[in-house]
Amino acid sequence: MELFLPSLFILILAALIVFLVLPRFSPFAVISLCVVFLALAVYSHFKVYSNEYKNLMFLDTLQNNWMFLIAIIVLGFVFAFSNLFKGFKVKIPKIIFVDDTTKGSSFKDLMSMPFDKIRDLERQV
Numbered sequence: 001m002e003l004f005l006p007s008l009f010i011l012i013l014a015a016l017i018v019f020l021v022l023p024r025f026s027p028f029a030v031i032s033l034c035v036v037f038l039a040l041a042v043y044s045h046f047k048v049y050s051n052e053y054k055n056l057m058f059l060d061t062l063q064n065n066w067m068f069l070i071a072i073i074v075l076g077f078v079f080a081f082s083n084l085f086k087g088f089k090v091k092i093p094k095i096i097f098v099d100d101t102t103k104g105s106s107f108k109d110l111m112s113m114p115f116d117k118i119r120d121l122e123r124q125v
Helices: 004-024 027-048 050-055 066-080 082-086 107-111 115-124
Strands: none
Touching: 027 050, 066 082
């Protein structure tokens, strides 16, 4: 029971922070906190399990296949960033110039305009 109550207290405290405090932060602050906590978690993980990683020689298993691994990583970066180099097309509407000096362009005239004339103006834009 002595291990259950402190961990339950930490879980409730974390839930209160996530639901009450964290939504008030800006996205930049949330991302910065996530980066800091991720770096701390990675550091503590490697500090605790450093002996395990020294004994595990997983690079020996990749000795004959390193070229394929590099090709997969490069293709992954290319596919991930391919949208940045495609370019974005933005539809720019045409501007309709109206002569304000004529008295025919009042609001009442626009309200009494036929429906197909409105559709023609929408197609121009």
